Amino acid sequence: MALSKIQSESVNLADDFAGMHFGGTEDANVLDDYEEGTWTLTPADSSGNNSSTTIVGKYTKIGNVVHVQCSTITNIITSNMVQTTSEILRMTGLPFAVTNSNFVGSVNMNNLTFDNGRSQISASTVGGQSYFRIMKQGSGVNVAFATPSDCVSGNTDFINLTMTYMTNS
Amino acid sequence: MALTEETLNDKIEAVAQGDGTWSCVQVRTATIIRRDGTEINRTFHRHVVMPDASLSGEDADVVAVCNAVFTDEVKAAYATAIAEAD
Numbered sequence: 394m395a396l397s398k399i400q401s402e403s404v405n406l407a408d409d410f411a412g413m414h415f416g417g418t419e420d421a422n423v424l425d426d427y428e429e430g431t432w433t434l435t436p437a438d439s440s441g442n443n444s445s446t447t448i449v450g451k452y453t454k455i456g457n458v459v460h461v462q463c464s465t466i467t468n469i470i471t472s473n474m475v476q477t478t479s480e481i482l483r484m485t486g487l488p489f490a491v492t493n494s495n496f497v498g499s500v501n502m503n504n505l506t507f508d509n510g511r512s513q514i515s516a517s518t519v520g521g522q523s524y525f526r527i528m529k530q531g532s533g534v535n536v537a538f539a540t541p542s543d544c545v546s547g548n549t550d551f552i553n554l555t556m557t558y559m560t561n562s
Numbered sequence: 563m564a565l566t567e568e569t570l571n572d573k574i575e576a577v578a579q580g581d582g583t584w585s586c587v588q589v590r591t592a593t594i595i596r597r598d599g600t601e602i603n604r605t606f607h608r609h610v611v612m613p614d615a616s617l618s619g620e621d622a623d624v625v626a627v628c629n630a631v632f633t634d635e636v637k638a639a640y641a642t643a644i645a646e647a648d
């Protein structure tokens with residue numbers, strides 16, 4: 394099928410469209426999905442207690458690559474979350490499950506406590522899951538994951554996230 | 563002129579994860595705006611349901627798919643996978 398002179402009209406490809414091949418005919422050459430939408434980030438502890446605060450972010454999926462973004466000022470940690478050092482802060486609600494690999498994104502947060510020489514943070518996915526963790530790192534020290542108790546929470550918490558990861562769907 | 567808004571889960575899909583022994587359910591919720599019955603806008607919101615998740619807040623159609631996908635074998639495989647990940 395030749396595509397030519399498509400100007401004012403859009404091309405609509407059905408959900409069951411097999412995709413477009415670029416530069417070859419293998420599965421690796423197929424672009425078979427594009428989607429934009431929103432997702433809801435909900436902070437949680439690793440025992441499964443969700444913050445009562447939620448944050449709506451945006452996503453764009455191109456093929457098997459998902460780009461997510463969110464930005465807000467809010468109270469991230471709420472009193473129903475377990476705030477001990479044994480808990481890990483999970484940012485749940487990614488729009489697609491992550492492949493069986495780890496991906497890292499950029500995140501900044503205020504009111505986060507650093508310890509033991511760690512001075513940098515990043516967002517770190519977990520294979521097969523739909524959440525990410527806040528990884529703290531520094532020169533010459535092991536990485537550690539932020540806990541709910543690391544967040545000195547208040548009404549002026551902010552979180553900005555930009556991350557790209559891959560999905561099986 | 564009548565504007566209406568409808569929300570529906572237009573994609574509920576099981577997606578194999580890990581070594582393929584367990585799946586999650588991915589849900590796409592569409593919000594559709596119609597003017598005099600003609601669709602003029604459609605936006606999407608997504609979330610993922612894991613085998614150990616509470617289904618209490620999910621819509622009936624999502625619960626039905628989750629109950630079919632999250633068999634005891636799938637739940638056991640998922641529990642094993644997350645235990646190994648920890």
